[in-house]
Amino acid sequence: MAKLYFRYGTMQSNKSNQIITTHHQYTTQSKRCLAYTTPIDSRSGYKKIKSRVGLELEAEYITDDIFEKVNKENEKEKVFAVLIDEAQFLSKKDIHNLSDIPDLLDIPVIAFGLKTDFRNELFEGSRTLLELADAIDELKTVCQFCNKKATLNMRLHNNIPTNVGESIQIGDEEYVPVCRKCYKERLDLV
Ligand SMILES: [Zn+2]
Numbered sequence: 780m781a782k783l784y785f786r787y788g789t790m791q792s793n794k795s796n797q798i799i800t801t802h803h804q805y806t807t808q809s810k811r812c813l814a815y816t817t818p819i820d821s822r823s824g825y826k827k828i829k830s831r832v833g834l835e836l837e838a839e840y841i842t843d844d845i846f847e848k849v850n851k852e853n854e855k856e857k858v859f860a861v862l863i864d865e866a867q868f869l870s871k872k873d874i875h876n877l878s879d880i881p882d883l884l885d886i887p888v889i890a891f892g893l894k895t896d897f898r899n900e901l902f903e904g905s906r907t908l909l910e911l912a913d914a915i916d917e918l919k920t921v922c923q924f925c926n927k928k929a930t931l932n933m934r935l936h937n938n939i940p941t942n943v944g945e946s947i948q949i950g951d952e953e954y955v956p957v958c959r960k961c962y963k964e965r966l967d968l969v
Pocket residue numbers: 922923924925926927957958959960961962
């Protein structure tokens with residue numbers, strides 16, 4: 780039985796690169812693989828997933844009828860995997876729709892995204908993935924300020940750490956991966 784996967788990580792944890800590499804692995808074996816992203820993140824330009832090492836992948840935006848779309852594509856030509864970028868921005872309903880793909884079509888869905896926002900609160904999409912996913916993996920990276928593993932995202936507003944504001948504020952040059960200790964110290968939470 781196919782699974783719903785959630786691969787989460789902080790900023791700079793190589794998520795876009797991994798999604799592009801996974802797509803490449805399937806397609807080099809002549810296995811058709813569909814890639815989707817969310818319209819909230821316009822950083823990458825129209826329907827494109829871009830990684831920091833310069834790789835690019837064409838992707839469609841997720842819509843309410845994602846299950847029907849994948850079903851139709853699969854009827855045309857067998858689909859071996861569905862890849863999702865920026866899954867944190869999806870709604871609870873979107874994730875429930877995605878979970879029907881492994882359950883009813885027996886096609887794995889691999890969703891990549893952040894777990895928490897810069898206030899260290901779960902995104903709606905990530906929360907629902909943590910509730911529903913069959914397999915959950917962490918993509919690791921190092922804290923911006925020390926040598927520990929980063930587990931949180933820090934927002935820098937004019938280079939000053941902040942944990943106030945709306946959850947979704949696009950422009951990733953303002954976000955850095957940090958460990959919990961540095962997060963607390965730099966936001967004066969200790
Ligand atoms: Zn640190």
